[in-house]
Each structure stands twice: as C-alpha cells, then as structure tokens.
Amino acid sequence: MSALEPQGRRPRHLTIGRVGVYAFLITAALFFLLPLWIMVVTSLKPMDEIRLGNILALPAAMTIEAWTKAWSSACTGLECNGISVGFWNSVRILIPSVILSIAAGAINGYALSFWRVKGANVMFGVLLLGAFIPYQVFLYPLVRIFSMSGIYNSLTCIVIVHVIFGLPTMTLLFRNYYAGLPIELFKAARIDGGGFWTIFFRVMLPMSTPMLVVATILQTTGIWNDFIFGLTFAGRENLPMTVQLNNIVHSTQGERAYNVDMAATMLAALVPLVVYFVSGRWFVRGIAAGAVKG
C-alpha cells in the first residue's frame, strides 16, 4: 500500500456517472418488480374496481376475498375446491422427490469422483447429454412403460419421473463438489479400511452440507415449478399446483375473475419465493456453483 495508489474503480462521491448507474439500476428494478406489484394489487381488489380502474393503482377498497376464494373455492374445470388441493398435491410430490433425487445425485457423484468404475464416465456423459434433450423425446414411451407397470397417473409415478430427470443436474453437482475435495481425504479413509458406504456416510456426507443445501434449493424450486411432468404423469388426483393454476386461469366460464387468478398465482409462487428469500445468497451461490463448474 502506497500513497500513490489509485483511488480505485469505485468512486464513492456522487458524479453524473453515479447518477447514471443508479438510474439504470432503478429502472431495471422497476421492470422486474412491475409484474409482482400488479399481481399483488390486483389480487386485493374487488372485480368492479379492476374493470374500471388502473391496473397499477393501489386498491381503493382492499379485500382479501379473492385470496380465500382462490385458496378454497376457485374452479379448476369441474371441481371448485380452490388451489389448496394443488398446494397439498405439490407438497406430497415435492418431499419424496427432493429427498430421493438428492440421495441419488450424492451417491452417483461420490461413486463417479472416487471410484473408477468401468464405463462410469461413458454413463455420465450420456446422462449429461440427456440433460439437454427435450423432455418431449422421452414422454410417450415413458407413459407406455408406466401404464404397462400399472403405476401411471399416481404419486409414485410422478416422484419416479422427478428423480429420473433430476439425475443429470444432481449427479453433476455432487460429482463436481466431490472432485474438488482433496483426494488425500479419500485415500486416508481407504487406508483406515473404509468401504464404499462407510466412506460415503462417515466422511463424504458430513462434508456435503453446502451441496445438500444448494441441491435442496434447486430441486425444491425446480420440482415445485414443474408443469409438464405433473400434467403428464401425476394423474387427475395428484395434479400439482402449477397445473391447477393453469386450469383455474384458463377454464373459467364467463367473465374471468382476475383478482382470483392473481391471488392463485401469488399462492402458487409463494413456496419458491419463500425459498428464494430465506436462502438469500445460497440461492445465488447454488446457481453459480452448479453453473460455473458445469
């Protein structure tokens, strides 16, 4: 450090440049916040106010009627039990899918990083390619396989599908993480006589907390937000929230109840938003970790 050191690229005083920076950021922020704002205010307005008023304006006669209606009595086609049905379906799909897909990814990643199994890298390569292949290529045969085995349109079916299509990302995530751990750690555990599962449960898993958090965030938002698998495999009884939301929005007879639509939309966005705000930097770190190395 010397007295001649430049002031750095980050001036703190207010210049025209600084104003420009903030102007750009604030404009961008407004663009990103606009849809959320509109959803919230619309969901709190009664219908006649929506018909006449400004979409951006705050509700004059605020009411949470639309929210209760969206939750418990909005119609998804013929049934009118609200989006709460979809919420609980999504929860029942989410929990086993997240746990199983993370377990599979961690075991695969560990086996791939430390145990040279013949053909494993070829398998991994195909799996990675599979991550890029459009789901439409697999859907019809999968439907046939599941109907032949008699589990099509069930909770089991949709959970299996989520685990299958979570494999590439989860395996990649854990493989990269374990490959970054010092190999001496594994060698030491081997010398101490640890076998495959002992090393996994005693050494690797306890060190995997960061990746477990990241994987949970990724899978929770990913599976909660899934639409196409839920639509195709879950069956009428288990339709997830996204599918039910789409049904509510598109199957309304007569005039659309925009306030109910928006309340239902907010409800469907709630879980991932909570995950996002609670996880904060972890969410960003998760994307960065998975992405930068991937």
Next chain:
Amino acid sequence: MDSATIPVPTVRAASTQGRRLVRTRLPAALALLPTALVVLVVYIGCMLWTVRLSFTSSTLLPKLDWVGLAQYSRLFVNDRFVTSAENIVIFGVLFISGCLILGFLLAVFIDQNVRAEGIFRTVFLYPYAMSFVVTGVAWQWFLNPGLGLQKVVRDLGFESFTFDWLVNPDMAIYTIVIAGLWHGSGLTMAILLAGLRGVDEDLWKAAKVDGVPTWRVYTSIVLPLLRPMVVTATVLLATGVVKLYDLVVAMTMGGPGIATEVPAKFVMDHLFERNNIALGTAAATIMLITVVAVLAPWVYARYIRAQRRPA
C-alpha cells in the same frame, strides 16, 4: 486453468491408487447400477422408441409398421409445425442474446460498488424462482390490451396509444420473449456477477495506472475473462429455449390462432390431445436432432476429450 479441466486431475489421481481397488469397486458399481439402468432404459431406450415411432403410422395407439419418412414430409408442410419452428428460432435468438446483454449490463452496474447491492440483486433474480406458469399468467394480465398496460397509458391521456402485441398474431411471440427475459436475465446477471467478482483486483489497478477507461476494461479485458461464464449462461439459457412450453401454455395457449405455437407444444398436443402419435414423435425427433447437432460436439470437447487428454 480452464474451468473445463477442473475435475480431471482429481479423477486421474484416484486411478493411481493401484489395482487393489478393483476388487473393492463392486459396491460402487452396484450403487451406479440404478442410474445406469435409467440411462439405458429412459435416456437411450425411450429416445430410440420415440424415433422408431416416428417412422410408423401410429395414431391413437402405437403401431410398429413402417411408413418411411412419410410423417416427416407431412410435418414440413404442416403450418403449425413450420410456425412452431420459426417461433422457436425467433424466441431463441432474442431470448439468449437479450438475457446475455441485459444480464451483463446488470452485473456490471451492480459491480460499481452501489449501495443496497443486495436489494438490487434480489430484485433482479427473484423472477427466476417463479414458475413459467406464474410468469405467463402475470405477463398475460399485464399485457392484455383491455385492462393492462395499453389502458394505463391511454388513461394517462395518450388516447391513440396501442400495445396489442399479446393479441396481434405478428407480434405475440415477442411478448413471450419479454416474459422470458424477465424470468431469465437475473440468472445471467448472477452467473456473470460471480465471474466479475472473481476478476483479480490487481488487474483493475493496473488498468487504472495505464489510464484505460473503465468501459474499455470491461469490453476488452473482463469480458474475455468471463468467457467460461458466458458459455455456461448460454448453455443454460439454450436448454430453457428448447424446453419452452409452460410459458406459452400459460400466456397465450399458442394463440392468437397458431401465432405462438412452439415445437414442444406441438409434440405435447399431438401425443396427448390430437391422438397423432406418429406426427408428434416425428416432431420430437426433429427437436432431438437439432439439439444433438448443436450439443454433441460441445459435450465431446468438454468432457470426453478432456478426460482422455494426458495431463
């Protein structure tokens, strides 16, 4: 070191442990077996099955006859499919370039040591946490000409203001792009910002000493350094393009008319609603060929060749 080669040394190191490992590798092989089966049955088997079905005349139920390329010739004169293919190109180009440009700008501006950086980052990225269905419904509501943006501007006194893209067949696909940008550019921002933060501070000092203007440092020095992140972001965005389905379903249902149809929706509709399995699988096969043609060389260079290369 190039990020592509990061995992390689470790994997190689594991192999130097001697042949003793061979016998003890059985549990590892067994642990990988379920995934291997999934790869064989689902990723390879189902894929081949779909391709095979595209050469049949299956309609409601799968048949295993052989009609050659009949479905494909039908596909390429099908208005819906041609429109779908055009739309995905328009969406893909605008969405990827838009997200990269907007994401890069956001990342650079956030990197100017601004106050409330955390708030800005949170605001730019939160749409990425939401589903495409939510995104589509929200934007459909905002852009509907009757009660949305157009009405707001008209109420302000601009009586002739028109923004009817959502219901205009020529422009509707661009509303999907807007919604896509809203959803995805925060992700690009996050990836590139992580890259910016990894740039050596000395580089900035050196550039300052040499009197290089800040924007020049970004375009000529920093951007090339961010190449791996740009590639990663592009790949992530591109996979999103191929999967484009729920956003369209929620926002326009492919309409007005067939103006916003996309290939994924074409396949889904023909497989599960229009009972035309052969045509649907033919369209799926076209999607597959496109993706493989683009990605196979990339995956080969990045993973397979990298592992064979001597250290």
